[in-house]
Amino acid sequence: MAEILPMLALSPTMEEGVIARWAKAEGDDVASGDVLCEVETDKAVMDYESTVEGKLLKILAGEGDACAIGEPIAIVGAEGEDIEGLIAEAQSQREGKAKPAKKKEKAEAEQAGEGEQEAEAEGEQAKKEEKEKQKKEEPTKPAGPSAEELARAREAAGAQQRAQQRAPGGAPLAGVKASPLARKLAAEAGLDLRRISGSGPDGRVVKRDVEAAAAAGVGVKPAAVSAGAAAELPAGAVLPPVVTLTDEAVKVSPMRKTIAQRLSESKFSAPHYYLTIAIAMDEILEARRQLNAQLAGKVSLNAFLMKMAAMALARHPVVNATWGGETIQRHGRVDIGLAVALDDGLVAPVVRDCLGKGVIAIDRDLQPLIAKARAGKLTPQDYAEATFTVSNLGNYGIDEFTAIINPPGSAILAVGQIARTPVVDEDDELTIRSMMKVTLSCDHRVIDGAEGAAFLRDFKAICEAPVRALY
Amino acid sequence: MAEKDYDYDLIVIGSGPGGYVAAIRASQLGLRAAVVEKDKPGGVCLNIGCIPSKALIHQADLYRSVASLEAMGLKVDRGGLDYSKVFQASRRAADRLSKGVQFLLKKNKIDYVQDRAALAGPHEVKLDDGKTLSGRFILAATGSRPRELKGFEFDEKSVLSSTGLLMMEDLPKRLVILGSGYIGMEFAYVMNAFGVEVHVVEMLDQVLPLEDADVAGVVEKAFRKRGVQFTVSSKAVGLDKTDAGLRVHLESPDERGTKKSVLEADRVLVAVGRAPNTEGLGLEELGVQLDKGFVTTGDYYQTACASVFAIGDVVPSLALAHVASKEGEIAVEYMAGRASPLRRVDPTLIPTVIFTEPQIAGMGCNERLAKERGLAYEVATFPYRGVGKAAAIEQVDGFVKVLHEPRTREILGTTIVGAEATELIHEALLARQAELLPEDVATMIHAHPTLSEGVMEAFRAAEGWSVHA
Numbered sequence: 001m002a003e004i005l006p007m008l009a010l011s012p013t014m015e016e017g018v019i020a021r022w023a024k025a026e027g028d029d030v031a032s033g034d035v036l037c038e039v040e041t042d043k044a045v046m047d048y049e050s051t052v053e054g055k056l057l058k059i060l061a062g063e064g065d066a067c068a069i070g071e072p073i074a075i076v077g078a079e080g081e082d083i084e085g086l087i088a089e090a091q092s093q094r095e096g097k098a099k100p101a102k103k104k105e106k107a108e109a110e111q112a113g114e115g116e117q118e119a120e121a122e123g124e125q126a127k128k129e130e131k132e133k134q135k136k137e138e139p140t141k142p143a144g145p146s147a148e149e150l151a152r153a154r155e156a157a158g159a160q161q162r163a164q165q166r167a168p169g170g171a172p173l174a175g176v177k178a179s180p181l182a183r184k185l186a187a188e189a190g191l192d193l194r195r196i197s198g199s200g201p202d203g204r205v206v207k208r209d210v211e212a213a214a215a216a217g218v219g220v221k222p223a224a225v226s227a228g229a230a231a232e233l234p235a236g237a238v239l240p241p242v243v244t245l246t247d248e249a250v251k252v253s254p255m256r257k258t259i260a261q262r263l264s265e266s267k268f269s270a271p272h273y274y275l276t277i278a279i280a281m282d283e284i285l286e287a288r289r290q291l292n293a294q295l296a297g298k299v300s301l302n303a304f305l306m307k308m309a310a311m312a313l314a315r316h317p318v319v320n321a322t323w324g325g326e327t328i329q330r331h332g333r334v335d336i337g338l339a340v341a342l343d344d345g346l347v348a349p350v351v352r353d354c355l356g357k358g359v360i361a362i363d364r365d366l367q368p369l370i371a372k373a374r375a376g377k378l379t380p381q382d383y384a385e386a387t388f389t390v391s392n393l394g395n396y397g398i399d400e401f402t403a404i405i406n407p408p409g410s411a412i413l414a415v416g417q418i419a420r421t422p423v424v425d426e427d428d429e430l431t432i433r434s435m436m437k438v439t440l441s442c443d444h445r446v447i448d449g450a451e452g453a454a455f456l457r458d459f460k461a462i463c464e465a466p467v468r469a470l471y
Numbered sequence: 472m473a474e475k476d477y478d479y480d481l482i483v484i485g486s487g488p489g490g491y492v493a494a495i496r497a498s499q500l501g502l503r504a505a506v507v508e509k510d511k512p513g514g515v516c517l518n519i520g521c522i523p524s525k526a527l528i529h530q531a532d533l534y535r536s537v538a539s540l541e542a543m544g545l546k547v548d549r550g551g552l553d554y555s556k557v558f559q560a561s562r563r564a565a566d567r568l569s570k571g572v573q574f575l576l577k578k579n580k581i582d583y584v585q586d587r588a589a590l591a592g593p594h595e596v597k598l599d600d601g602k603t604l605s606g607r608f609i610l611a612a613t614g615s616r617p618r619e620l621k622g623f624e625f626d627e628k629s630v631l632s633s634t635g636l637l638m639m640e641d642l643p644k645r646l647v648i649l650g651s652g653y654i655g656m657e658f659a660y661v662m663n664a665f666g667v668e669v670h671v672v673e674m675l676d677q678v679l680p681l682e683d684a685d686v687a688g689v690v691e692k693a694f695r696k697r698g699v700q701f702t703v704s705s706k707a708v709g710l711d712k713t714d715a716g717l718r719v720h721l722e723s724p725d726e727r728g729t730k731k732s733v734l735e736a737d738r739v740l741v742a743v744g745r746a747p748n749t750e751g752l753g754l755e756e757l758g759v760q761l762d763k764g765f766v767t768t769g770d771y772y773q774t775a776c777a778s779v780f781a782i783g784d785v786v787p788s789l790a791l792a793h794v795a796s797k798e799g800e801i802a803v804e805y806m807a808g809r810a811s812p813l814r815r816v817d818p819t820l821i822p823t824v825i826f827t828e829p830q831i832a833g834m835g836c837n838e839r840l841a842k843e844r845g846l847a848y849e850v851a852t853f854p855y856r857g858v859g860k861a862a863a864i865e866q867v868d869g870f871v872k873v874l875h876e877p878r879t880r881e882i883l884g885t886t887i888v889g890a891e892a893t894e895l896i897h898e899a900l901l902a903r904q905a906e907l908l909p910e911d912v913a914t915m916i917h918a919h920p921t922l923s924e925g926v927m928e929a930f931r932a933a934e935g936w937s938v939h940a
Contacts, residue, residue, distance in 0.1 A: 179906030181881050188879070199812045206906055207881070 002077025003052055004060075004090050007067040010039060010046040016068045017041050018254060019061050020376075028056045030076055037073070041254055044383075045376045048073075055079050060090050066251075178205035185210045190375045192343070213371060255345040263404050270323070270410070270443040274402045275452050277440075279460045280433040281418050284308075287466060295360070302338055303363035305390055309413060310334040310354035311469045312459040313388060319455045320387045322408040323445045337386030337406055338366060340373045347373050348406055350386045394418060400437040410446040413459075414439040479505045481806060482596050482606035484588045484752070487514020488792035489783030490612035491572050493799030498579040500807035505604060506576060507596065509587035513569040515614050516792045519634045522568050524657060526561035527637070528826050531664035535828075554665060555640045590753035593778045597753075608778050608806045611752060611766065612799065615745035615784035620649060622709050623741050629717055630710065631740045633658070642667055643737035647719050649707045651678045653825040655742035656690065660827045663699050670700040670734055672707055672721060674743075682831060682886070683838045689869050689888045690827050705732075710739065747785045754779070762787070770814035771805035772798050780806070794821055819884070822900050824893040829869045832896035835884025835903055836874060848874045848883055851909075851932035855889040857940040858928070859920040866890035871929035873899070873909065880908050885929070891922050898926050909933040 007017055017039035024036055035047045036056070054076045061073040072090035075083050176193045178186070182205045186193045189210065196213045198205035252260075284304050292298045313320045313334050322329040334355040337348035349369035351362050372378050389406040394417035403414040421435040438459070442452040462469045480502035483490045490506055491513065497504040511518045534557075537547050576583050584598065590611075591597040596604045617632035619625060627635035633654055646662050648655045651673035663669045671694075673680065678701055679687035691701065705723035719734040747764045759774040759781075760767035766774055766781035773780050780802045783795030797816050804811055825831040841848045855861040855869040869889025875882050885899035902912050912930035917923045924939075931937040 180908045180911060181879065181906035184879055184908065200906075 002054070002057060002075055002081045002083045002086055004072045004086055005036070005050070005052070005074045005076055007039070007061075007069055007071045007073050008048065009069050010041055010048065014041045014069065016066055016254065017046075018066045019063050019073065020045050021063055022059060024056045026056055026059055030054055030056050040376065044378045044380065046379075050076065052076050057081065057083050058087060060087075066254075176205065177203060179207065182206050182210045185214075189214045190377065191371075192374070195374060214375075215368070215371070253344055255342075255347075259345055262407065266405050266407050270405050270407075271445060272402075272405065272441050273444055273449065273452075275440045275442070275449075275456050276400055276437060277456050277460050279436050279438060279463045280423070281436045281463060282434050283465060284463055285418070285434055291359075299360055299363045300366065302390065302392055303359045303366055305392070305413075305415060305463075306336045306338065306351060306354050306362050306366075307357075307359045308459060308462050308466070308469075309336060309388060309390060311462055312455055314355055315458055316451060316455040318451055319411050319442075319447055321410055321446050322387070323410060323443060328446055331387040333387070335385060335387045337383065337389040337409075338370075339389065339391035339403075339406075340370055342374060342376075347378060347383050348386060348389055348391075349373050349378055349382050350384070389413070390415060394436070400439050402439050403441055405441055405443055410443040411452070411455075412441045414441065477594060477605045477607045479503050479582070479604065479606040481505070481608045481610060481803065482507065482588075482604055483610045483612055484590075484596065485514060485612035485614055485783070486512045486572065486576070486583070487612060487614045487783065487795065488516045489614070489795030489799045490514065490610065491576060492796040493610055493612060493782065493803045494581045495575060495579050496800050497803045497807065498581050500803065500809065502803070502807055505582040505584060505606070507584045507586060507588040507598065507604075509585075509599075511569050512576070512583065513565075513572040515616075517568045517572060518565050519637050521792055523561040523565045523637045524633075524661075525826060526564040527557065527661045528657060528828075530557045530560055531661040532828065535664050552665070554642045557665070558638075558640045561637065589751060590757055590779065593757060593776050606778075608780060610799070610802060611749075611754065611774075611779065611781040611785055612783045612795065613748040613752065613785055614795075615747050615790055617741065618744045618746045620707065620741050620743055623649065623707065623739060625741070629712060629738050631738055633740070633742060636740050644668060645716070645736045646670070646738050646740060647672060647717070647734050647736040648740045648742060649719075650674075650742035650744070651680070651701070651703075652742060652744070653679070653827075655740065656694075656825065656827050658740055658742065659694065659699055663694070663697055668698075670702065670736070672705055672719070672734070673701065673703045674706050676704045678703060679825070679831070681839070682833075683872070685870075686831060686833075686837070686872070686886050686888045690825075690829060690831060693829055693868055694827075702732075702734075745784060745790055749785050754781075771810060772802040772815070773805075788816060788818065789821055789823070791821065791823065820900065820904050822896050824896070826893060829866070829889045830892035831886070831888045832892035833884065833886040834896055834900040835882065837872075837884055837886050838874065841874060841883060846883065847877055849877050849933070850874055851929055851937075853925055853929035853932050853937055853940055855922075855925055858922060858925040860922050861890065861925065863920060864890070871895075871925045873929045873933045875909055875933050880910075882907070882909060885926075887926070889922075889925070895922060895926055898923060899930075902930075 010017065020038040020040045022037045024030060024034065030036065030050050030053060032051060032053050034050050036050045037048050038045050039048050055078065056074060057077050058075040059073070060075065061067050061071070067073055072093050075086055075090065077083060177198060178193050179200065183193065185207060186196065186205070191210060191213055193205055196205050196209050199209050200206035288299065288301060288304055317330050318328070320331050320334055322331070333353050335350050335352045336354045337350045339346060339348045349372070351357070351365045351369070354362055357365070369378070369382060372382065386406060386409055388409050389412040391403045391412060392415040393401060394415055398416050400416040401414050403412045405412045416437040418434050418436040420432050422430055423433050423435065425431045438456070440452055440456050481494070481497045481504040483494045483504060483506045486506045486508035494504045494506045516522060534552070537549065541547055573583065584604075586598040586600055588596045588598050590609060591603060594605050594607065594609070596606065596609060598604070617625070617634065623630050625632045625635065627638070631639070636658055642662070642665055645668040648659050648669060648671045651671050655671060656679060659669050659671050671678065677684060677687055678691045695701070702721065705721040707719055708722050709720040711718040711720070717736045717739055719736060719739060721732045721734065723730050723732070747766070749761060749764050749766060754766065754774070755761060757776040757779060759776050759779060765787040766785050768774055768781055768786050771780070772782050772786065782798035782802055784790045786798070788794055788798065794816055801811065801813060801816065819835045822832060822834045836844070836846065836848070838848070838850065850872060852870045852872045856867045861867050866889065869887070869892070872886045873882070874884045882899070882903045885896065887895050898912065909930045912927060913934050915927065917927040928937045928939055932940070
């Protein structure tokens with residue numbers, strides 16, 4: 001008996017989902033547990049697994065369609081079943097928005113002809129040679145698969161290639177230098193080729209670059225700041241290219257809705273105040289330089305900042321706490337979120353237990369999370385419940401800024417750029433140091449001014465002479 | 472370390488395809504270089520390896536075409552064959568190229584030192600005549616020599632290494648070849664072509680044991696048709712030298728234990744591999760790690776002693792001239808401060824070539840290697856029989872085989888057995904190196920009638936739509 005499959009609530013807070021990608025096509029067999037499609041929710045892309053078995057008879061919601069919980073998205077049943085009635089019922093539910101996805105499967109191309117050529121017996125060989133001679137007389141007359149099969153196979157190959165050349169967002173990638181294999185691998189992994197640094201000839205993106213980006217991002221681009229590739233303009237460019245401004249209403253994505261809701265709530269409920277301090281980062285930069293000279297994969301600056309913050313939090317537990325109305329919940333572990341800029345939004349994946357981990361371990365956890373974040377593959381466990389957050393806009397040349405607290409934390413550290421700055425040292429001499437300004441936003445319900453200031457003072461002290469953390 | 476001016480930026484020990492290419496590259500990059508060679512410039516490859524052997528193979532091809540000439544009605548007097556002239560042709564080729572290497576070194580202002588050298592310190596090379604040279608970097612490129620088999624020590628008169636066979640000026644009546652790798656098989660081809668009774672003995676269970684069975688089968692069948700005999704799964708355990716000739720004792724396992732047999736021959740060629748020339752170089756004393764005689768190297772072919780690098784047959788990569796040259800380039804570019812992202816040669820991008828007739832050429836993984844590594848792959852083949860040009864020139868033996876990854880369609884490897892395989896392989900290698908997909912080769916227009924169409928059709932077969940089979 002054929003069934004209508006509805007959009008399910010794939011996370012507790014989900015109210016609607018956007019179909020990001022169909023993993024099966026009409027006519028495919030579906031087993032219980034198979035991933036039917038990928039659905040974009042508040043902040044992550046989730047797999048929609050089938051609970052029924054049969055053939056995918058009809059796709060009702062196409063890629064890019066937003067569906068409320070309960071809205072019909074597909075029909076699964078036995079081959080050949082009459083589903084006209086179900087389709088009508090479903091479509092009336094969906095207000096006639098049915099748009100089945102047309103994805104030419106590679107399977108078609110493979111079925112068009114066999115791969116193996118067997119050696120043949122002598123007799124057949126002679127017959128074939130005769131046929132061959134005749135074929136040579138008539139130029140370019142294909143005698144193998146039928147013209148129709150050939151055309152279908154070529155179409156499939158072409159469509160496949162065109163599909164691969166699109167970034168996950170759908171925009172064509174003309175102008176990105178990448179090998180055909182790298183394009184295919186990137187498309188499969190859901191990675192944006194424009195964000196991947198190429199190590200092939202003339203900066204071409206090749207397989208090893210895509211694999212590195214998919215695995216951890218280590219060694220592909222020095223992940224100094226979470227803003228990453230988007231912050232850097234191509235060499236020689238002064239500004240990004242002009243875009244035509246148009247009057248248009250852009251639909252708000254689920255992610256944007258969530259950002260709007262959570263950050264408004266945080267700003268309106270937590271009485272924010274801000275403390276700024278300037279830190280000489282020379283010691284940390286040198287420590288990082290020495291470490292990276294010895295390691296195969298480079299460690300990011302953010303991992304250092306997160307570790308320093310953890311060590312300062314260990315001395316000021318009230319900054320690692322959550323407002324609970326009647327109680328203030330202090331946390332036994334330091335879980336630090338790092339704000340990561342995405343194409344169309346923002347997310348802060350969390351590295352757990354930053355106090356118990358060294359800088360290297362923090363970075364090894366952080367890089368795969370950043371890659372996952374950019375690929376839109378974070379799960380709620382990855383971004384929820386940060387006790388403290390760091391946001392770094394230094395890559396954009398920002399001197400300092402104030403950030404909005406990321407609940408359930410009570411404080412967030414906004415990090416500016418490191419600039420070579422003239423300063424007056426202990427001997428009243430003018431000298432040049434690598435100065436970085438940070439601004440701590442605190443929730444006054446939890447953290448009083450003096451406490452916040454003490455935390456920041458100690459954070460600065462640890463950064464300027466890391467050995468102090470040992471005392 | 473005190474400010475010290477070294478005699479050279481780079482001292483290369485060995486002037487084979489590894490050493491001389493590295494030295495020339497170094498000079499191009501502005502490094503002052505010297506090459507120390509104890510024998511002839513060009514090393515084994517030019518003098519007693521690749522070049523003379525290919526010259527002999529060409530002569531063998533010419534001689535074999537006599538049958539085709541006779542088929543045209545010509546009367547040919549085969550009795551007039553003077554093998555010493557064949558030998559001389561091979562020496563002319565070797566000499567010309569060896570002089571060519573000397574010329575290239577001079578043109579690139581590289582000092583050529585004719586002497587034997589050993590390392591005396593991280594920056595010091597000591598020559599036999601007592602002089603020492605100092606270099607910021609030292610590159611060991613001393614190559615390899617034929618391995619000896621116990622009981623079959625080389626005398627280069629009746630028990631020959633490849634060197635001895637290349638320097639032979641007359642033909643034996645019967646030749647036993649121990650080893651059916653590419654060296655043994657290329658010599659089997661040449662000797663058989665010139666009328667020698669050839670018997671090849673192989674220890675493993677397949678002729679050309681590193682090739683896929685179907686590929687080796689094509690060559691074995693062609694050889695058998697021409698009268699070459701094969702014994703596989705047999706070890707050569709002893710040799711008797713008598714007045715009547717040589718008796719080679721073989722042992723092979725069978726159901727009852729060990730079967731013993733004897734082959735009679737006038738000469739024996741031992742072609743069981745090559746051993747690295749690393750003894751007496753002073754490497755261990757400098758802390759350089761050696762493993763079974765091969766030098767252990769890290770990225771850019773640097774050894775445990777930071778100023779000493781090693782490339783070519785002395786490191787455990789494939790012992791091929793073009794591999795040595797590439798390794799030399801990688802090492803030298805690093806020394807010149809221009810390290811490429813390629814820290815070592817990618818073994819799946821090395822073309823392997825065998826100049827038997829039919830030829831064999833491969834790149835990437837063959838099925839044997841793919842199975843060993845547990846790689847998922849799909850096979851597509853296209854026979855030479857289906858290629859117009861092959862039919863026109865009466866060379867229809869062989870096929871093109873393509874392996875690709877089923878999901879990503881990455882080109883994993885290609886093997887070609889048939890005429891001109893050693894030239895045709897490069898299209899497939901370029902496709903893999905540039906990370907093209909099978910459809911890129913399949914949809915490119917290939918000229919008709921050429922053997923390359925066979926390559927195109929094999930990649931079309933990989934895509935499921937070959938046209939001519």
